[in-house]
Amino acid sequence: MSASTTAGSPRRTLGAGLALLAAGCLAACSATPTPQAADTPADTPAGGGTYTVWDPYPQYDKTSDWVKLLDTCGTQAGVTIERTGHDTSDLTNKALLAAQQGNPPDVLVVDNPVVSTLAEAGVLTTTAENKLDTSAISPNLIAAGQSGGNTYGVPIGANTLALYYNKAVLDQAGVDIATVKDWATLTAALEKVKAAGKKGITFSAIGTEEGSFQFLPWFWGSGAQLTKLDSAEGVSAVTLWTDWLKKGLAPNSVINNTQTTSWQEFAGGDYAFAENGTWQLANAKETGFEYGIIPVPARDGGTAAAPTGGEFVSIPVQQDTARYATSQKLVTCLTSTDNSLTTVTALSYIAPTEQVQTRQSTDNPELAVWVEAVKAAKGRTGDDLGTKYPKISEPLWGAVQAALSGAKDPQQAMTDAQTAAASATQ
Amino acid sequence: MTRTAPAPTRRPASTRGGPVRQGPGHRRAAWAAWGFLVPITAYLLAFYAYPMYRNLELSLRHYTVRSFVQGDAPFTGFANYLKVLTDATFVPALWHTVVFTVVSLAFQFTLGLGLALFFARHFPLSATLRALFLVPWLLPLIVSASTWAWMLNSDSGVINAALGAIGAGPVNWLTSPDWSLWSVTIANIWIGVPFNLVVLYSGLQAISPAVYEAAALDGATGWQRFRHVTLPLLRPVSAITLLLGLVYTLKVFDIIWIMTKGGPSGSSTTLSTWSYRLGFGNLVPAFGPGAAVGNILIAIALAFGLLYIRLQRRQDPS
Amino acid sequence: MTTPRRWWKTIIGLALTGVMLFPVYWMINVSFTRDRDMRKSPPSWFPADPTLDGYRAVIDxxxxxxxxxxxxxxxxxxxxxxxxxxxxxxxxxxxxxxxxxxxxxxxxxxxxxxxxxxxxxxxxxxxxxxxxxxxxxxxxxxxxxxxxxxxxxxxxxxxxxxxxxxxxxxxxxxxxxxxxxxxxxxxxxxxxxxxxxxxxxxxxxxxxxxxxxxxxxxxxxxxxxxxxxxxxxxxxxxxxxxxxxxxxxxxxxxxxxxxxxxxxxxxxxxxx
The missing domain is CATH 1.10.3720.10 (MetI-like)
Structure with missing residues (x-):
């Protein structure tokens, strides 16, 4: 009796709550399809007006070379640029949301592994529609922007990973960098460094795409393929990292390190090696010690393919297709041979075209090693993986974390990862 | 006893239902009461109904990135719920959520209450120090959580340095599956203490000093006064503090996300970090399953909300 | 209540606040730290070689x-x-x-x-x-x-x-x-x-x-x-x-x- 009276009230409460919800839906749902307000910049007809540009470089403000370059390109095309810098991790969702609401930016700069996802979502125009010329771009760099025979953007610049080393630490340990040619010699060098009382190598194995990005040179360098994570080669790459941690050749903190954290460890001056990217070059000069750069070695010698990093400039689908012409001018301005050097210098990247790469090497011999690394690099979404890549990458970084933290042994971790990847991509 | 009382004396709980049973005077009072509620009702409908509906709708359809943009996702009923409930991540995540929530709440509340009682005895600088306890809330979570990650770093963290100084070995706070959940819980307790302190302190201030004077005249000791005066009178405020604390703790994802990303190997993944990872933490978002996990959390909060209302009714038979 | 006892409470209060605000102190410490010292092991309890780079950027x-x-x-x-x-x-x-x-x-x-x-x-x-x-x-x-x-x-x-x-x-x-x-x-x-x-x-x-x-x-x-x-x-x-x-x-x-x-x-x- 008493139970039934008390149980009645909550149910009625719930009913009222749902009624409130339904009423809210009526109000909000009818509001959604309204055409955009006239003051939204994207609605201004082509020819003059304001063009919106979204990029993942919130660190660059109005006084930066990058934003100045955007403004210059806008002036040349006869339009005003309204630029917003978003955090990289937010940008994909914002681009999807904006497209859903029919209010995409005119020009979108996004991280290269995201391009195939946005293309699949139907957010981006193909080069056939937007008339962008990509003929000069190196094939290994444009690959990340291609799927199903279409090209969805132009790389604005590229970067990749290599090993930075600290000359003083190696000298003290009696290691000649020329002897570091494969995994065995690298591990031997790390052991010598440790014996000399210094620290071995630091990298980033964090549980995000950053972790996969850092692991891939070793994974590919073992001869493994992303389509089969649990191959003997793949397991050997995980084992290499796991053994480094066990032997104290790499710090335990790598499991949670971002690439910035890992760089800060190296910049402390105690580490012999750090796996890091092109973008650290400026910071490397400020560390106060002599450093050098070698490519990540493959297991049995030679250079391992490192993944390409860097963004693509793309032109999102608009209701008003007349806008593409001006957007195309803007993108061409940013990526044309003449301006590309300015762009990549502004962003501290390596150019996507052979011609500009050569100019970068001659202007700044320090960049030569990075130009070579970028030439040897490989797109993550390449090998026809496309939108399958993210579904493989997540189990991959998970497996690396599981092995490094001791939750699973390398073989088990990779077997589980392969099962997860297979079920996600089927 | 009071629960079996006839219906009209119970507070009616629904806007729907039969005509108002009271007289015309009551009806005017009811109009006045709703007059005060008009702004909040409009506000709720305007700002929460749509996201709520959206979250529900996301969870009931099969969304791909393409159908998210084009808006033509097929309705799949409870498929997303079935998918997450049978996922290998679900049970550990639920367990982590329970541990994280219960331990956080217990410590936040006890520490908060202890501090509130301490600060209630006015002493020089007490108001200033109490205000300083709120400083952690001024910091965006990305800063405070990163600072914790910094302090708990295995190799260069200050906590391990301090442990080393007293001769204890280093602990892999964030990188060991055995410790990661405790580390994020500690950080969350730290975030939650000021909230409990300030709300409970205001609650203590609302207790009339006359009650204490009467208790003192009756010869009650400090502990007896706390046990028989403070605690019962603080009960409504304690209940709402715990309930809000529960809701906020269930919802926490940023602290965990920034400190460990829910890892290593899922060892600090709670339902809310899992929901975030599914929906937003990947290159390819899985909006449907992400929203489903979010709604499961809402259902859990709903259950506790009902419990709260029941307890409140029992205390308050008017 | 005598004055010394009240101050005694203030001291406890200061200690509690100190524990509570230690992470905030650590944040301040990092804000003065040079990039190269950020992950020094063991860490410095106070900025040994302080830099104002961070603040310069912020004030600007x-x-x-x-x-x-x-x-x-x-x-x-x-x-x-x-x-x-x-x-x-x-x-x-x-x-x-x-x-x-x-x-x-x-x-x-x-x-x-x-x-x-x-x-x-x-x-x-x-x-x-x-x-x-x-x-x-x-x-x-x-x-x-x-x-x-x-x-x-x-x-x-x-x-x-x-x-x-x-x-x-x-x-x-x-x-x-x-x-x-x-x-x-x-x-x-x-x-x-x-x-x-x-x-x-x-x-x-x-x-x-x-x-x-x-x-x-x-x-x-x-x-x-x-x-x-x-x-x-x-x-x-x-x-x-x-x-x-x-x-x-x-x-x-x-x-x-x-x-x-x-x-x-x-x-x-x-x-x-």
């Missing part, structure tokens, strides 16, 4: 944002109280039908993940054309606090002695006057508490600011942190310095506001 770029944050914080507090206080009064004392359902809806409203709220508001704001405006951001920030404010104020207003409100009615005060001249002043403690948290939430909000105001001309200081978060690199000393600079004026406000939470507001009113 961030100061205008502080004003915006203040405006947003105070605006959010005002709007939250205007919406929440009458509602709490009605729920606590007038108890209309459906009141419980409403409290329930408020409780559930807080469970909606922030990012889903932000996405919903983004769509609405875009259609209304209030994206990247300060009023838009203020309204969005109130959604962080309104349910909390109503629930807390309701709890405290329920505790107001019945005699007090009865006396007002005998004096002929209507519902509105009772609310304005009796209930609100008596609820000062709860109101200050609610205002404090509302301000704190608005001040430290990141998700609404970045979703709804990332293209705005006036941005709150939390977005200033983005200046130091690159797509591959973060400048941690500048990020921490931003947080320190942002905390100083707000801390002053907290200290002042906390003085208004005092004992016996209700009791005093009864005696009058």
């Amino acid at each position: 770029q961030q100061l205008p944002y502080l004003g915006t944050s203040l405006l947003v914080g105070l605006g959010t507090v005002a709007l939250t109280l205007v919406i929440a206080a009458p509602a709490a009064y009605s729920l606590a004392r007038l108890r209309p039908r459906g009141g419980t359902a409403l409290s329930f809806a408020l409780l559930i409203a807080q469970m909606i993940p922030g990012i889903i709220m932000a996405m919903g508001l983004y769509a609405t704001y875009l259609n209304l054309g209030v994206l990247n405006t300060l009023p838009g951001l203020i309204v969005a920030d109130t959604t962080l606090a309104v349910p909390f404010a109503v629930l807390i104020l309701t709890t405290f207003m329920t505790g107001i002695p019945r005699e007090l409100l009865h006396a007002a009615r005998v004096d002929g005060a209507g519902t509105v006057r009772t609310f304005w001249s009796i209930v609100l002043p008596v609820s000062r403690n709860a109101t200050v508490t609610v205002a404090l948290f509302t301000f704190l939430w608005a001040w430290s909000d990141f998700i609404y600011a970045s979703t709804l105001d990332s293209g705005g001309d006036h941005q709150p200081i939390t977005l200033g942190i983005y200046h130091y978060i690159g797509n591959n690199n973060q400048q941690w000393n500048a990020i921490m310095a931003t947080a320190v600079v942002a905390s100083i004026p707000a801390t002053a406000l907290l200290v002042v506001a906390q003085r208004y939470v005092t004992a016996g507001v209700t009791a005093g009113a009864v005696k009058d």
